[in-house]
């Protein structure tokens with residue numbers, strides 16, 4: 001899979017411990033700070049604070065039929081993440097948009113995935129980000145491996161992670177920072193339990209999100225999802241489902257606080273994410289959700305989402 005953060009969830013469809021090394025995505029040209037370079041020559045310094053401290057931010061974006069899904073929304077979230085970590089990008093939003101389009105074209109990607117990364121740049125071995133020079137930006141465009149279709153039909157089993165999501169006051173999860181260890185360690189809990197995704201609770205014990213996806217439930221025909229004050233990445237797929245996909249089917253999504261018990265008792269549970277799109281959950285820990293199959297509303301939402309993105313994916 002080409003996407004370790006959000007897809008991966010979607011990407012790493014292999015089960016078990018996940019200790020087997022996955023193949024590197026086959027990529028030709030990378031956009032690196034204004035130049036197209038061969039993947040083998042796309043290198044950044046070992047003194048880059050993106051590497052030394054996870055100091056930077058990133059986005060994962062889907063390409064459907066050569067259209068770059070919600071590109072503007074991803075660029076806005078990227079620049080908001082950068083602002084929240086006091087990183088002033090070297091490149092304007094328009095320049096990065098051009099870079100993304102150029103990279104997709106250079107690699108002749110029709111359906112795939114874009115990874116956009118800003119690193120803090122080269123600095124000293126100290127933490128001070130303001131001693132770093134030349135923030136680095138790069139764009140990778142690659143194929144994407146998805147969850148097997150069978151999981152969309154039968155549902156994805158998940159677990160509840162023991163590890164809590166980092167509180168908003170410590171490092172707001174709405175920042176898509178390069179430091180994903182909180183999610184990675186919860187993901188390891190999922191892998192060790194033999195599943196691909198884990199639900200993460202906040203410090204108050206409320207449901208926040210999953211390691212690389214947002215989460216929704218359906219009870220008695222009502223769709224709801226944790227509100228963003230629970231602490232989560234403000235998912236772009238989540239927003240598309242709330243604003244476009246659910247309303248197209250006549251549903252209004254309620255955003256409110258949720259305890260984990262509500263998910264165990266839900267009729268249907270589904271996840272949303274750039275890589276996963278809309279996928280039903282059939283089991284949480286050892287509890288079967290609904291009748292253990294993907295329910296009718298989730299099935300309709302998945303279909304509606306796919307119609308939207310496959311026919312004419314909006315780039316706004």
Ligand SMILES: Cc1ncc(COP(=O)(O)O)c(C=O)c1O
Nearest residue numbers: 006212213233235236237273274
């Ligand atoms: C922690 C986390 N939550 C939720 C999501 C889903 O967000 P989006 O729909 O923007 O991909 C992602 C993926 O980017 C993620 O990494």
